[in-house]
Amino acid sequence: AQKVTQAQTEISVVEKEDVTLDCVYETRDTTYYLFWYKQPPSGELVFLIRRNSFDEQNEISGRYSWNFQKSTSSFNFTITASQVVDSAVYFCALNALGSSNTGKLIFGQGTTLQVKP
Amino acid sequence: DAEITQSPRHKITETGRQVTLACHQTWNHNNMFWYRQDLGHGLRLIHYSYGVQDTNKGEVSDGYSVSRSNTEDLPLTLESAASSQTSVYFCASSENRLGGGYTFGSGTRLTVV
Numbered sequence: 001a002q003k004v005t006q007a008q009t010e011i012s013v014v015e016k017e018d019v020t021l022d023c024v025y026e027t028r029d030t031t032y033y034l035f036w037y038k039q040p041p042s043g044e045l046v047f048l049i050r051r052n053s054f055d056e057q058n059e060i061s062g063r064y065s066w067n068f069q070k071s072t073s074s075f076n077f078t079i080t081a082s083q084v085v086d087s088a089v090y091f092c093a094l095n096a097l098g099s100s101n102t103g104k105l106i107f108g109q110g111t112t113l114q115v116k117p
Numbered sequence: 118d119a120e121i122t123q124s125p126r127h128k129i130t131e132t133g134r135q136v137t138l139a140c141h142q143t144w145n146h147n148n149m150f151w152y153r154q155d156l157g158h159g160l161r162l163i164h165y166s167y168g169v170q171d172t173n174k175g176e177v178s179d180g181y182s183v184s185r186s187n188t189e190d191l192p193l194t195l196e197s198a199a200s201s202q203t204s205v206y207f208c209a210s211s212e213n214r215l216g217g218g219y220t221f222g223s224g225t226r227l228t229v230v
Binding site: 043 | 160205215219
């Protein structure tokens with residue numbers, strides 16, 4: 001079975017704090033892709049990053065960084081020096097073909113991040 | 118520029134009515150998907166299509182149907198709307214089954230009263 005778990009339902013931080021959003025995934029496939037999306041209060045889904053299973057290098061983009069660890073099936077997302085504009089719902093997602101060869105995008109439950117001024 | 122559009126953005130309907138949500142993409146993607154978003158569940162897959170005349174059920178397909186008569190459109194029909202179908206619906210398309218960039222529509226907020 002393929003599954004994504006975001007155990008943190010809601011996180012509240014004060015501006016300038018660092019925050020890490022956890023994502024744990026399950027798949028038997030050796031080739032797969034992991035994604036993070038941001039959903040601001042306006043409601044649209046904003047793509048943040050895509051990572052394939054063969055690339056375990058950490059990624060940094062400005063204040064955002066991602067830590068991919070296959071050994072623990074985790075793909076965690078850290079925001080450094082958080083800002084109020086980072087307040088949103090964040091989704092982790094898995095794309096794998098699976099035994100039925102259907103490359104669906106499977107989402108976690110989402111983590112609501114509130115950054116207070 | 119290529120895009121994916123959903124209509125309407127907001128819809129209120131009555132229990133028992135048939136409702137169709139439109140999704141149109143100009144990316145020329147073969148793969149299209151419908152998701153619903155509910156608090157605590159993230160986005161769950163309703164139906165998906167890998168090409169014209171191809172449709173498949175997702176994890177929450179009961180009460181919904183889709184048809185794919187061309188590459189650009191994948192309309193989602195609620196046969197007899199129920200209050201449990203009040204949700205935000207997202208359409209998406211992708212170039213590849215694996216690793217393809219997914220493009221999402223802006224969503225349709227459906228309220229069934």
